Amino acid sequence: MTLKHIFKGTKWDVPCERCAKPLSECQCPPPPPPAPVVTSVPASAQKVVVRLEKRPGGKKVTVLAGLEAKDAEELLPRLKAHCGAGGTIKDGKVEVQGEHRDKVVLELEKLGYKARKG
Numbered sequence: 001m002t003l004k005h006i007f008k009g010t011k012w013d014v015p016c017e018r019c020a021k022p023l024s025e026c027q028c029p030p031p032p033p034p035a036p037v038v039t040s041v042p043a044s045a046q047k048v049v050v051r052l053e054k055r056p057g058g059k060k061v062t063v064l065a066g067l068e069a070k071d072a073e074e075l076l077p078r079l080k081a082h083c084g085a086g087g088t089i090k091d092g093k094v095e096v097q098g099e100h101r102d103k104v105v106l107e108l109e110k111l112g113y114k115a116r117k118g
């Protein structure tokens with residue numbers, strides 16, 4: 001069969017890709033919509049709240065809430081170096097040991113984030 005034959009009849013003679021029936025008889029459900037593309041949230045769209053938390057024993061920790069997980073991971077080493085302090089990611093939030101709110105807010109703003117002290 002040549003291409004000419006396929007397109008000779010009505011357009012409904014084209015077989016369905018899934019059930020191979022002519023489209024006029026096809027009972028297939030409509031194809032699902034494509035999965036949403038996960039785009040990274042730009043820094044400027046992330047509102048970061050920089051809080052000071054006191055831990056049992058009087059230890060102070062600067063906690064950044066509102067960052068995307070990917071950004072939190074990228075920022076952790078940068079903020080640790082910037083503050084000269086240790087830090088970690090806990091429950092998706094960057095934690096920097098000690099009180100560094102001002103430094104952290106300034107650094108975040110420099111990088112394009114919307115940051116404020118909470």
Ligand SMILES: [Zn+2]
Binds near residue numbers: 016020021
């Ligand atoms: Zn079908």
